[in-house]
Amino acid sequence: MDWQALALTLKLAAITTAILLCIAVPLAAWLTLGRSRWRVIAEALTGLPLVLPPTVLGFYLLVLLGPRTGLGRAITTMLGHPLAFSFEGLVVGSVIYSLPFAVQPIVAGFAAIDGSLIDAARLLGAGPIRLVRTVLVPLAGRSLLTAAILSFLHTLGEFGVVLMLGGDIPGATRTLSIVLFNQVEGFDYSAANHTAATLLLFCILALTLVYARPKNLLGGPLRTSPGKDHAGGRHD
Amino acid sequence: MIELQLKAARDSFHLNIECTLAAPWTVIFGPSGAGKSTLLRLIAGLDRLNKPDSGRISVHGQYVADTRTGLHIPPGKRSIGLVAQQSALFPHLNVAANVAYGIANRIANMDRDARQQRVSSMLELVGASHLADRSPRALSGGEAQRISLARALAPMPQLLLLDEPMSALDAEARDEVLTRLQTWLLEQKIQTVLVTHDAADALATAAEVAVLREGKLAALGPASIVLADERNRLLVRLNSDGAFTTIV
Numbered sequence: 375m376d377w378q379a380l381a382l383t384l385k386l387a388a389i390t391t392a393i394l395l396c397i398a399v400p401l402a403a404w405l406t407l408g409r410s411r412w413r414v415i416a417e418a419l420t421g422l423p424l425v426l427p428p429t430v431l432g433f434y435l436l437v438l439l440g441p442r443t444g445l446g447r448a449i450t451t452m453l454g455h456p457l458a459f460s461f462e463g464l465v466v467g468s469v470i471y472s473l474p475f476a477v478q479p480i481v482a483g484f485a486a487i488d489g490s491l492i493d494a495a496r497l498l499g500a501g502p503i504r505l506v507r508t509v510l511v512p513l514a515g516r517s518l519l520t521a522a523i524l525s526f527l528h529t530l531g532e533f534g535v536v537l538m539l540g541g542d543i544p545g546a547t548r549t550l551s552i553v554l555f556n557q558v559e560g561f562d563y564s565a566a567n568h569t570a571a572t573l574l575l576f577c578i579l580a581l582t583l584v585y586a587r588p589k590n591l592l593g594g595p596l597r598t599s600p601g602k603d604h605a606g607g608r609h610d
Numbered sequence: 611m612i613e614l615q616l617k618a619a620r621d622s623f624h625l626n627i628e629c630t631l632a633a634p635w636t637v638i639f640g641p642s643g644a645g646k647s648t649l650l651r652l653i654a655g656l657d658r659l660n661k662p663d664s665g666r667i668s669v670h671g672q673y674v675a676d677t678r679t680g681l682h683i684p685p686g687k688r689s690i691g692l693v694a695q696q697s698a699l700f701p702h703l704n705v706a707a708n709v710a711y712g713i714a715n716r717i718a719n720m721d722r723d724a725r726q727q728r729v730s731s732m733l734e735l736v737g738a739s740h741l742a743d744r745s746p747r748a749l750s751g752g753e754a755q756r757i758s759l760a761r762a763l764a765p766m767p768q769l770l771l772l773d774e775p776m777s778a779l780d781a782e783a784r785d786e787v788l789t790r791l792q793t794w795l796l797e798q799k800i801q802t803v804l805v806t807h808d809a810a811d812a813l814a815t816a817a818e819v820a821v822l823r824e825g826k827l828a829a830l831g832p833a834s835i836v837l838a839d840e841r842n843r844l845l846v847r848l849n850s851d852g853a854f855t856t857i858v
Contacts, residue, residue, distance in 0.1 A: 490694065491698050493692075494698040494700070497692050497712075498711050499712055499715030508700075509700060513702060
């Protein structure tokens with residue numbers, strides 16, 4: 375087992391999931407409750423990685439973040455190295471590639487919340503941030519858990535984007551999927567079996583957690599205050 | 611005082627209303643599907659006036675919606691409380707936290723003690739002090755409606771809209787809560803608009819009644835005049851035991 379690759383893969387999946395949840399919650403709230411005409415386009419763009427071949431996405435990211443574009447040159451100047459073929463570049467690619475796996479379960483969770491609760495919160499003066507924090511997120515706990523697990527697993531197993539954008543640099547961009555590919559290519563089927571079995575086991579355990587429907591994320595413990603900011607009378 | 615000039619098309623009917631509701635307690639009376647709830651949602655700001663709708667709504671001298679200028683003040687900034695048939699309590703918050711929800715949003719710099727005091731007094735007003743620590747899931751329909759009422763009143767809105775808010779209470783409890791509520795709201799100078807399709811409710815509480823039929827204002831005036839026919843029909847149905855049977 376390539377422990378370095380395993381650690382890098384888990385690190386990549388954890389960071390990607392954390393970033394995705396920060397992006398997906400407000401994006402899903404906007405897609406669910408927003409009135410902008412741009413919502414349809416945003417929804418289509420969000421779902422694009424589901425149908426786009428990972429190599430296509432990886433190729434365009436490689437070009438966009440490389441020295442041929444102004445953005446790529448600016449990032450290189452800022453970081454001191456190009457994003458392509460670096461761990462940070464992999465994070466950017468993974469966030470984009472796994473975006474629909476985070477956004478779509480949360481959109482479904484928010485959309486399932488009774489509209490009268492949202493009306494009540496708006497009438498009681500909740501702005502968009504407070505509405506999301508005190509009503510949508512607590513009532514869509516299971517959707518958030520599903521989004522987190524799917525994002526994590528999807529990042530764990532990604533191959534095309536990693537190969538195109540990151541290459542195969544040990545300790546920097548070599549993930550378990552790349553290791554598995556190398557092992558198969560070198561006819562080391564025993565090692566490949568260990569790597570594949572590790573990924574398979576991880577996925578089964580995580581998906582079992584999704585379908586186990588943990589009760590504390592369904593109803594949640596009863597809260598005695600609408601939100602921490604109530605004590606200080608803060609406003610959104 | 612609410613001033614309405616509305617021409618709004620909805621799925622099944624056209625709302626066409628031009629009137630001023632100035633009484634401290636007004637009942638909007640009409641059959642199901644007359645547009646009563648739609649009207650309340652427009653006043654509250656939960657529904658927008660969009661093209662091809664036209665009109666404007668003013669609450670206490672301030673325009674809250676105007677299609678000429680595209681004005682639409684969000685519901686939370688209108689100082690309006692709305693209690694609907696569906697109590698819509700937040701299931702993840704206990705009763706006291708539900709009642710407290712709007713206070714911090716609407717009233718700046720209210721300290722914790724004052725807020726708890728306000729929650730207690732609102733629960734007392736609706737006869738639900740003993741339910742403060744309960745989960746909304748553990749409440750009966752009538753109890754949930756009382757809590758919903760307390761939650762709407764807690765931020766002390768300038769205008770209270772009640773959309774058949776006591777439908778889950780039995781007649782005796784409804785009369786008791788409505789009588790206590792009416793007295794308190796008049797004391798606090800909170801204008802109230804109650805929507806009902808029940809003539810007995812309208813006659814029991816109304817100083818002024820607006821009758822709505824098929825999206826249009828059919829009559830507006832004192833209950834004794836506007837609902838005279840309804841009153842007579844109720845009296846005719848008074849049975850030998852002295853109990854009323856509503857036929858509306």
